[in-house]
Amino acid sequence: MNFSSDDELRARFEALRSDDSDRAPDFHDIVERAWTLEAQRRRGVRPLWIVAAAGVVLAAGIAFQQTRNRGIGRRADATDSSGGGDTLSISRWKSPTASLLRTSGSEALAAPKVLSSILDGASPDAVQY
């Protein structure tokens, strides 16, 4: 067959068109399904957004709390090193008059430290005497 004629080609396409139109789905079915799918998609998207937003709020809360804790810690360290302020830790607290209780020879009266010797800190010359 010679396909120099467009009409012949057109006839073949016309046959295909006729076959296709027999198999065409119903327009209203397609539109209805499209809207149903859209509604389902929207319903699915909403909870996803809520979960995402809740996640962001939670992460922000945690970050804020950590920053706040770090700030308090830093302030406490600063007041500790300066020796003043209201927020001193109990383990580092010293009485303001503790130095008055220190008398000469008080080291000798103090209980020896665990795993220490009375010779600790003595110079070799002093030990020979």
Next chain:
Amino acid sequence: MERAQLERELEALHTECWGWALACVGRDSDLAEDALQSAYLRVLSGRARFDGRSTVRTWVFGVIRLTAIEHRRRRGVWVMRKAGLESAIDLADPSPRADAEAESSEQSETLVAALATLSPRQREVLQLVFYHGMTIEEAARVMSVSLGSARTHYERGKKALAQTLAELRIR
């Protein structure tokens, strides 16, 4: 354009839209239906807007074409994940499905087989001109290519199609 009016226009064009959707997805009926559904939704929901620069038919065909490309790409990715690259290449150059072939008349079958050997652009322009009765200029608008490019695809495609059909007849 009002939604009710758009719906009426779509209904009037529906059979043609179906044929065009089939051509855009390599004649896979399921994929064509999915693509058409998404394209109609875009049109009716206002996500795709008619600017009046062309006819409604040209515009709707353009929307269907782009939607079908997205669907094919998505399906291509899915196939690639499932069965490897080979299946994806098959999908990129679609051939008629077995069930579609059984339903089609012999003449249509031969034409579909011959069209499958053409490049996508050549297939598109010939479908738009011979199946939908568009001018090459209208086809160019649907395909988003220049008139010159559409003409080249048309001439080369027609020549290749005639040759393939002649070869198929000899066999």
